[in-house]
Amino acid sequence: MAASVARLLPKVSRDGFHLFPGTYSLVRKEAVFTCKVRWLSDEVKEPPIPDWEKPKNESAELTKARLVYQSRKRGMSENGLILSNFANRFLSTFTEDQLHQYDLLINKPNNDWDIFNWATGNKPTPPEYDNEMMKLLKEFVSNPNMESRIRQPDLQEK
Numbered sequence: 001m002a003a004s005v006a007r008l009l010p011k012v013s014r015d016g017f018h019l020f021p022g023t024y025s026l027v028r029k030e031a032v033f034t035c036k037v038r039w040l041s042d043e044v045k046e047p048p049i050p051d052w053e054k055p056k057n058e059s060a061e062l063t064k065a066r067l068v069y070q071s072r073k074r075g076m077s078e079n080g081l082i083l084s085n086f087a088n089r090f091l092s093t094f095t096e097d098q099l100h101q102y103d104l105l106i107n108k109p110n111n112d113w114d115i116f117n118w119a120t121g122n123k124p125t126p127p128e129y130d131n132e133m134m135k136l137l138k139e140f141v142s143n144p145n146m147e148s149r150i151r152q153p154d155l156q157e158k
Helices: 002-008 060-072 077-093 096-107 112-120 132-142
Strands: 011-013 016-018 022-028 031-037
Touching: 060 077, 060 096, 077 096, 077 112, 077 132, 096 132, 112 132
Parallel strands: none
Antiparallel strands: 011 016, 022 031
């Protein structure tokens, strides 16, 4: 019986127990303890990420200010460095159409790693994002002048 109980127990590692889905039993001083283990994802479903919508009635000046903020405050620091320096260099020169393209690029994808991988060329860019803004970003990321971009640029006072 000891061999069958040992087979039911979870494997022990240096960090502690690693539980896998199943039923575990433990015999202690003539008592049997049984527990059922399930994956959390079997019961809990994450809510879907809502589709991004552009703010209504936003002036070009307010759009630029929002994009500067959103370029700096990303989900990962690599994109924060890339996009904040990119916005600092080009945002003031963008036309309304280019502002819209950049807005879609940094806000519509749900995953910051997608933006990073497209910009660095690690993954192909989907057709909906393969536009002049992505080409400009890819050129900026390639850094042909070997500029130092190890920190975000200072914010400009108005």
